[in-house]
Amino acid sequence: MTAINRRRLLGLGAAGAAGVAAAGAGAFATRSVLEGPPPAAAATTSDPVSFYGERQAGIVTPAQDRLHFVSFDVITKKREELVELLQEWTAAAARMTQGKDAGTFGAVGGAPEAPPDDTGEALGLPASGLTLTIGFGPSLFDDRFGLAAKKPAALADLPKFPGEDLKPEISGGDICIQACAHDPQVAVHAIRNLARIGFGRVSIRWSQLGFGRTSSTSRSQATPRNLFGFKDGTNNLKLEDAALLKDQLWVAPGDGPAWMAGGSYMVTRKIRMNIETWDRTSLVEQEEIFGRDKGEGAPMGKKREFDVIDFAAKKPDGTPVIPMDSHVRLAHPSTHGNAHLLRRGYNYVEGSDGLGRLDAGLFFIAYQRDPHKQYVPIQMELARKDKLNEYIKHISSGLFACPPGLRDAGDYWGRALFA
């Protein structure tokens, strides 16, 4: 038995059943097989997102609800073993994003004497909008694999920011994979199977679950809230911003090595929130720190979330309506020569910290054309001046080069880099 569609095992849902009726003999094929490639943005939270395309999925794809992120150390010293792994990963990713098992001999189709090609916990679950996005960290370009000459300048280490308290064991890494899906079981299954396939060649350095998105990447999505209770990412770059995406998100030919043209750079920051302290802060102070009202998310002095911010407005006493040290002012593109980020962060909670406090916060992910021209100046300003710093601590950091998308099944993750 080969190429089992996961939906087969629990019977087909309504949409699948309709497809089957139309297709006759292809009773267990996926919708994508029946109807051609799925769109870049899935129509429902069950549907697949296309794995192939000019760009990697999972960047401008409307942000899915759940995240499992992993950073690997490469433990093989052999370049050819790493390339082979990237090819195997690509094949598994192409299958899993379409709602299939990780391998052609899945949990129920394999030889009984061998470990299954798939771990099984997503059997019966639809594709759930799964995207898998790969990135290569600065450390991959050391002397192990002959990649030093291909290291982009944009992948130079981030500077140290004031106040950060980074833990090396949950920072950095040679290769990252971001799994986003509407069902966390599907995201966890994908990362777990990629880790399984990588056995002996890579080792998990750190991984991160995010239970709820804190960003919209499309105007079709409502702005979600972070664990401070505020809407987050109102002015985020969105997939509809074609000119800005070209200018600020995607690496252009000539920006650096050819293998990154059409890709994007990802910055990750795990930001612990002191939510107990925050929760004892007055509403007026919370709103002054963000520079927005809490309920609607409108800039101070305005009524609605998307009203244009008036940084020049003054109160009758001459002080600015939007405080000089407010988050919205310090982070705004107008403060940084129009530097934008495409954020795709997630809320996290990981038990408690032994001091009676929730271990919770924001796993920040941002994509951009050049982190040293975008994330770095923005974060340096925030790290120096943001009043929010009293309530947060950056505890991990990652920087990864995410190459462009794959053309077709003959292509694989990192082909141009290793060519």
Next chain:
Amino acid sequence: MTAINRRRLLGLGAAGAAGVAAAGAGAFATRSVLEGPPPAAAATTSDPVSFYGERQAGIVTPAQDRLHFVSFDVITKKREELVELLQEWTAAAARMTQGKDAGTFGAVGGAPEAPPDDTGEALGLPASGLTLTIGFGPSLFDDRFGLAAKKPAALADLPKFPGEDLKPEISGGDICIQACAHDPQVAVHAIRNLARIGFGRVSIRWSQLGFGRTSSTSRSQATPRNLFGFKDGTNNLKLEDAALLKDQLWVAPGDGPAWMAGGSYMVTRKIRMNIETWDRTSLVEQEEIFGRDKGEGAPMGKKREFDVIDFAAKKPDGTPVIPMDSHVRLAHPSTHGNAHLLRRGYNYVEGSDGLGRLDAGLFFIAYQRDPHKQYVPIQMELARKDKLNEYIKHISSGLFACPPGLRDAGDYWGRALFA
């Protein structure tokens, strides 16, 4: 401004809008207000579940997809402060389970100079089937609050089980609250606000997020899968099993102190899974360990998940079709004088463990009439003989007495206990 419905802030969804059209002036009331109390089982994953009733919600309620569980130490020494907290918690729980803010002065309705009555991160989100279920741990019945005479015999500490490796800092606790919801942001919001309300009177001892349910508690639900990839809880007690629930789930009058009649006892166990080792085990061995096939979940020798298990069946060579040390045989009610459990467990992933492995497993929750007659004999048999023990480790344990449900808004959590 009082009693804000969270949905108001982002406009009403389709169902809410229909209700508004019917209700005219009650433009921002909840559906439950418009149409009477919500049913014990929500019709959709957005709807509220009734907070009042003969039983606490969150036990036989069809298991919601996500969990946030918290265990508190009581830090006040004053009985009246604890009672006051339980009253405040009850009021907040009654509101939040119906999709409202935690307090009457929510994140947008309070005095600006005061911290908001609600932390805000669930603003705009529907009730999402939220249930909040309280339990009292053995340690609450020490000499601090004069409750020693009211301690049920069934709340005696669990014995030590072979092979367990319990960490005290994530075990036990005076009071637990289980938050289940279809949206994790709603479950996290509820626990976070209860912790906020408890400031100075309780301290979080431990908390646990679960991203995906591993049990069905109703025949209307498909059986989900654990992180070993197997269906879990096929023979779980379900809300439709009226006679069994009466006999095995609910505490009867005369079982112990009167305040627990109509309640149930909860056992929690955090079970770390060595999933990397499991993933290198052959399919046939995995299936023999569980005693079921992986794809369908059928007992060995049968075709379908719910086929009756034939423990007497022999292979041609005379050995049992279902191995003597298989999980399904050792855990089956027929092995334990018909002892059943109602399980409501959740899969968890919490990053990696520093050795390149995912820190992942199952947060087991089970309800029953008497843990010493149900969980203890079952787990003792499993701990001694189950082949699955090579792949799992119990790392935390909790035991809690969950009283019956609340009659109405005049009642509060623990009233009969503290009466």
